[in-house]
Amino acid sequence: MQISLAKQVALVTGASSGLGYACAKGLAAAGASVVINYNSQAEPAEKLAEEIRQQGGQAIAVQGDVSSQDDVNNLITQAVEHFGGLDILVANSGLQKDAAIGDMTLQDWQKVIDVNLTGQFLTAQAALLQFRKQKGQRQVSRANGKIIHVSSVHQLIPWAGHVNYAASKGGVDLLMRSIAQEVGEEQIRVNSIAPGAIATAINADNTEGDAAKKLLELIPYGRIGASEDVANAVVWLASDLSDYVHGSTLFIDGGMSLYPEFRGNG
Numbered sequence: 001m002q003i004s005l006a007k008q009v010a011l012v013t014g015a016s017s018g019l020g021y022a023c024a025k026g027l028a029a030a031g032a033s034v035v036i037n038y039n040s041q042a043e044p045a046e047k048l049a050e051e052i053r054q055q056g057g058q059a060i061a062v063q064g065d066v067s068s069q070d071d072v073n074n075l076i077t078q079a080v081e082h083f084g085g086l087d088i089l090v091a092n093s094g095l096q097k098d099a100a101i102g103d104m105t106l107q108d109w110q111k112v113i114d115v116n117l118t119g120q121f122l123t124a125q126a127a128l129l130q131f132r133k134q135k136g137q138r139q140v141s142r143a144n145g146k147i148i149h150v151s152s153v154h155q156l157i158p159w160a161g162h163v164n165y166a167a168s169k170g171g172v173d174l175l176m177r178s179i180a181q182e183v184g185e186e187q188i189r190v191n192s193i194a195p196g197a198i199a200t201a202i203n204a205d206n207t208e209g210d211a212a213k214k215l216l217e218l219i220p221y222g223r224i225g226a227s228e229d230v231a232n233a234v235v236w237l238a239s240d241l242s243d244y245v246h247g248s249t250l251f252i253d254g255g256m257s258l259y260p261e262f263r264g265n266g
């Protein structure tokens with residue numbers, strides 16, 4: 001079944017690479033106008049926007065640091081100014097700064113929390129305030145706006161050597177579920193996805209060669225994920241086909257989260 005997001009406007013943060021890039025492509029292919037946020041990599045974001053326009057879609061690339069409230073507010077402003085409103089937020093931006101707990105600097109802790117958790121708070125808050133502002137004006141979906149947080153299997157599975165990252169994702173889990181509890185009566189739909197091992201650039205060391213073999217021992221379904229596996233799930237969660245899914249986390253991990261033990265991958 002081909003999903004249509006025609007007339008809808010999506011903002012994807014951290015979309016100049018990896019999962020965000022794939023999600024922006026997938027949402028555009030489903031007919032959404034897309035705001036492609038990037039922090040420092042302008043070229044791939046602009047190229048993707050141009051590719052979408054060349055294919056008859058609508059897209060713009062907008063620089064912004066999701067840990068800056070002013071930048072986040074500008075992302076929403078650009079969506080409204082260019083496409084008339086906002087219907088879908090994919091809060092995707094994230095990074096890792098790995099260290100053993102005894103070696104982790106406060107800077108490395110703070111940076112990961114600022115982007116992976118505070119950035120998700122700021123983008124979700126800005127999006128839902130826009131949903132409220134435009135309430136009743138956009139007859140494009142059964143919901144009055146949709147928020148999809150990108151979390152990780154490590155919201156559930158501890159990850160030695162990555163305490164900042166795992167803590168940030170654990171926070172995203174309760175952030176999502178608390179927002180969902182608070183705004184559901186406004187028909188603002190809030191969910192998250194929890195990817196497992198997906199072959200993206202930041203994961204290259206772990207998803208190739210011997211490291212991949214080790215990882216595959218933790219994946220019951222027997223393969224490492226692709227960005228498209230995540231993008232397909234995001235398009236479905238953004239569509240009315242999932243209209244009764246609210247406050248849920250969709251694990252996209254080949255069954256990795258079935259394991260109680262994860263000795264990490266790097």
Ligand SMILES: NC(=O)C1=CN([C@@H]2O[C@H](COP(=O)(O)OP(=O)(O)OC[C@H]3O[C@@H](n4cnc5c(N)ncnc54)[C@H](O)[C@@H]3O)[C@@H](O)[C@H]2O)C=CC1
Nearest residue numbers: 014017018019039065066092093094152195196197198200
């Ligand atoms: N690749 C994987 O196996 C998994 C990835 N994830 C999550 O998926 C999301 C995307 O990760 P990947 O695509 O794998 O990595 P990636 O590094 O390709 O994408 C992360 C994006 O976030 C952007 N970003 C970083 N700091 C930012 C800031 N301050 N403001 C705006 N954007 C910022 C980066 O520029 C980058 O484009 C992250 O939240 C990550 O935690 C979760 C589970 C597994």
Ligand SMILES: C[C@H](O)[C@@H]1OC(=O)[C@H](O)[C@@H]1O
Nearest residue numbers: 152154196197198203265
């Ligand atoms: C399980 C993955 O290999 C691991 O999970 C994450 O959230 C990280 O980005 C790694 O990809």
